[in-house]
Amino acid sequence: MDFLKASLCESMRLYPPVPWDSKHAMFDDVLPDGTSVRKGDRVTYFPYGMGRMEKLWGKDRFEFRPDRWFQETGSDQTLKSVSPYKFPVFQAGPRVCLGKEMAMIQMKYVVASILRRFEIKPVFDNEPAFAPLLTAHMVGGLKVMVNRRNANGDGDI
Numbered sequence: 789m790d791f792l793k794a795s796l797c798e799s800m801r802l803y804p805p806v807p808w809d810s811k812h813a814m815f816d817d818v819l820p821d822g823t824s825v826r827k828g829d830r831v832t833y834f835p836y837g838m839g840r841m842e843k844l845w846g847k848d849r850f851e852f853r854p855d856r857w858f859q860e861t862g863s864d865q866t867l868k869s870v871s872p873y874k875f876p877v878f879q880a881g882p883r884v885c886l887g888k889e890m891a892m893i894q895m896k897y898v899v900a901s902i903l904r905r906f907e908i909k910p911v912f913d914n915e916p917a918f919a920p921l922l923t924a925h926m927v928g929g930l931k932v933m934v935n936r937r938n939a940n941g942d943g944d945i
């Protein structure tokens with residue numbers, strides 16, 4: 789289940805379900821880096837961009853690597869604790885997503901129960917195009933072939 793959680797986090801790092809999100813200032817304010825914000829200004833944070841920043845994720849930031857979510861020391865196979873300010877897919881701070889734990893449970897449950905029974909393969913080789921609307925979409929959807937797995941866990945068609 790840890791590897792599944794790491795894979796889900798890695799998927800959401802590269803393709804966050806809420807790729808960008810905005811707030812409007814109620815009062816004049818100053819951000820921690822000194823940027824001043826005036827009352828009524830809109831401030832947007834951009835999880836899609838942050839998930840691809842070399843400064844945050846390293847040179848291999850475009851690679852899908854679930855192992856980056858595990859401890860790096862020796863044979864420690866436990867998941868790392870990653871700051872929501874580095875990985876803000878559920879936002880961070882006082883207005884963090886209240887359903888994030890439930891969302892993780894649901895995603896793990898759906899993926900584990902479907903992949904145990906079915907093999908799913910994309911129909912086309914080309915990489916799906918990501919449409920970063922307020923919530924994430926794929927341009928034209930993702931066409932897949934679904935085969936029931938046999939008792940050995942292999943696709944049977």
Ligand code: HEM
Nearest residue numbers: 805806809810877878879882883884885886887888890891
């Ligand atoms: C992968 C799934 C999910 C993602 C990526 C996600 C992401 C987010 C994000 C980015 C926000 C902040 C929105 C804002 O700026 O106002 C948010 C807020 C919220 N989410 Fe989720 N969410 C997910 C699933 C869920 C689920 C399953 C629930 C409920 C069971 C839920 C309940 C909420 C609530 C109540 C808030 C408002 C929190 C507040 O403003 O204080 N979310 N979510």
